[in-house]
Amino acid sequence: MPVIAPRQDAEKALQAMQAGGIAILPNDVGYSLIGASAAALQKIFLTKGRAPSKLNAMLGNDSLHSELHRVSSRGREIVDAITRDYDLPLGLIAPCNTEHPLLQNLDPDIFSRSTRDNTLLMLLNAGPFHRELTRLSMERQTLLFGSSSNLSLHGTKFRVEDIEPEIMAIADVVINYGLMKYHLWRASSTLLNCETLEVVRYGSCYDNIADILKRHFRIDLPARPGPTP
Numbered sequence: 001m002p003v004i005a006p007r008q009d010a011e012k013a014l015q016a017m018q019a020g021g022i023a024i025l026p027n028d029v030g031y032s033l034i035g036a037s038a039a040a041l042q043k044i045f046l047t048k049g050r051a052p053s054k055l056n057a058m059l060g061n062d063s064l065h066s067e068l069h070r071v072s073s074r075g076r077e078i079v080d081a082i083t084r085d086y087d088l089p090l091g092l093i094a095p096c097n098t099e100h101p102l103l104q105n106l107d108p109d110i111f112s113r114s115t116r117d118n119t120l121l122m123l124l125n126a127g128p129f130h131r132e133l134t135r136l137s138m139e140r141q142t143l144l145f146g147s148s149s150n151l152s153l154h155g156t157k158f159r160v161e162d163i164e165p166e167i168m169a170i171a172d173v174v175i176n177y178g179l180m181k182y183h184l185w186r187a188s189s190t191l192l193n194c195e196t197l198e199v200v201r202y203g204s205c206y207d208n209i210a211d212i213l214k215r216h217f218r219i220d221l222p223a224r225p226g227p228t229p
Helices: 005-017 038-048 064-067 072-086 107-114 127-138 165-169 207-215
Strands: 022-027 030-035 058-060 089-096 120-124 145-148 190-193 197-202
Touching: 005 127, 022 038, 022 127, 030 038, 038 107, 038 145, 038 165, 058 127, 058 190, 064 072, 064 120, 064 127, 072 089, 072 127, 072 207, 089 197, 190 207
Parallel strands: 058 120, 089 190
Antiparallel strands: 022 030, 030 145, 058 145, 089 120, 190 197
């Protein structure tokens, strides 16, 4: 008998966020703090103490990536290699179709806080709960945004028990799946622009991703600064 129920838990979380609430959610690269409304996302920003220049990340999957991003054939091959062939998580930055109805229908504040220079950051392939939630997000045409479930500059949290009380206090629902998969990296997802190949964050599985690009695409990404986690 399964000990977790991603489909039911995703439904519970989505209903709370569609009602304007905030959710603490499990992803392979750490717990996230997510909302679907401008008010929820503003509350997340203020509670975390995030700098105004920081952007929201979107929870996404292959369907949302295909719908909202505009990438070259090489960019698509890079994303597929990382997330499909090697089954790794990726914080994908790519040009987006700002005219798509899903983006056009966003609250203007969410849009401005979640895009920059017509690019959109989307977390892909981050575990079984993430897979069910993003499937529902696409099905219900409800885009979900947020960031890691921690005070700004206090590090990604890989257990609910480690999340600061200030963050726990604003959550309307908490989905606790215990210790997250990539905790040994001590970092959230690697952020990579699949078109410019700019590395915005050297996060979980970065060395694996760099190896994939070197072997299959003859692309040399920069070495990770400092010691490997």
